[in-house]
Amino acid sequence: MRILFLGDVMGRSGRQAITERLPQLRQDWRLDFVIVNGENASNGMGLSGDHAKSLLAAGVDCLTLGDHAFDQKDMLQFIENESRIVRPLNFAKGAPGRGYRLFNAPGGRKILVLQALGQVFMKRAYDDPFGSVEAVLKAHPRGGLAQAVIVDMHCEATSEKMAMGHFCNGRASLVVGTHTHVPTGDAQILSEGTAYLTDAGMCGDYNSVIGMEKSEPMRRFLTGMPKGRFTPANGEATLSGVYIETDDRTGAATKVQMVRNGGLLQESTP
Numbered sequence: 001m002r003i004l005f006l007g008d009v010m011g012r013s014g015r016q017a018i019t020e021r022l023p024q025l026r027q028d029w030r031l032d033f034v035i036v037n038g039e040n041a042s043n044g045m046g047l048s049g050d051h052a053k054s055l056l057a058a059g060v061d062c063l064t065l066g067d068h069a070f071d072q073k074d075m076l077q078f079i080e081n082e083s084r085i086v087r088p089l090n091f092a093k094g095a096p097g098r099g100y101r102l103f104n105a106p107g108g109r110k111i112l113v114l115q116a117l118g119q120v121f122m123k124r125a126y127d128d129p130f131g132s133v134e135a136v137l138k139a140h141p142r143g144g145l146a147q148a149v150i151v152d153m154h155c156e157a158t159s160e161k162m163a164m165g166h167f168c169n170g171r172a173s174l175v176v177g178t179h180t181h182v183p184t185g186d187a188q189i190l191s192e193g194t195a196y197l198t199d200a201g202m203c204g205d206y207n208s209v210i211g212m213e214k215s216e217p218m219r220r221f222l223t224g225m226p227k228g229r230f231t232p233a234n235g236e237a238t239l240s241g242v243y244i245e246t247d248d249r250t251g252a253a254t255k256v257q258m259v260r261n262g263g264l265l266q267e268s269t270p
Contacts, residue, residue: 118155
């Protein structure tokens with residue numbers, strides 16, 4: 001399968017880039033499945049139902065969330081009726097929605113998408129992500145029930161993301177980090193056929209401070225005092241993420257390539 005994973009969508013700039021470019025990219029890159037982390041798509045804080053609809057209509061097959069999963073209150077209800085949205089496995093007990101789903105892909109194939117929140121440097125003490133992921137992977141073996149398995153590890157620490165990559169080696173097709181909005185350059189295929197990237201980066205304006213207009217973050221760094229709210233930067237976005245190809249028989253990754261499309265970052269395509 002040809003699978004594209006795009007990192008955190010940041011505000012209007014990121015949404016617009018996906019809705020305008022993704023339909024053509026799906027065609028040009030002959031994509032079978034597209035996963036997008038959408039947890040900052042609505043003004044940088046969460047994902048609204050209307051914005052989820054626009055991203056899905058543009059050709060996104062699955063939207064993952066994160067620690068801001070329910071910042072937009074309508075998502076509490078919307079996620080119950082939209083099976084293409086996946087929230088973290090180890091979010092609060094009783095949270096609506098599901099932390100993993102088995103999706104249909106072209107040719108009768110299946111793809112499993114799951115997401116976990118890390119614990120290191122995060123604001124809340126989430127449940128153990130490794131135990132949560134273990135239970136799902138054990139029930140959905142790569143190359144068995146699912147021809148591909150994708151793990152979105154949403155956390156701050158690069159070490160925790162790397163540990164999850166090695167933990168899932170041989171059992172996932174791709175482990176990719178999200179949350180920091182900064183793309184890393186370490187795309188690789190691990191020893192047992194699991195593609196890995198520490199962070200997919202963001203789909204947003206990189207003339208910013210992790211997607212926010214620079215003035216307020218800079219003021220806080222320089223003075224220690226807030227004056228206003230953070231607002232997303234709305235210049236041209238770079239779509240950032242990772243592309244993989246997988247073997248349908250084993251679920252192993254056979255190719256991995258970092259993706260950068262448009263905006264300020266250097267171009268990188270499959």
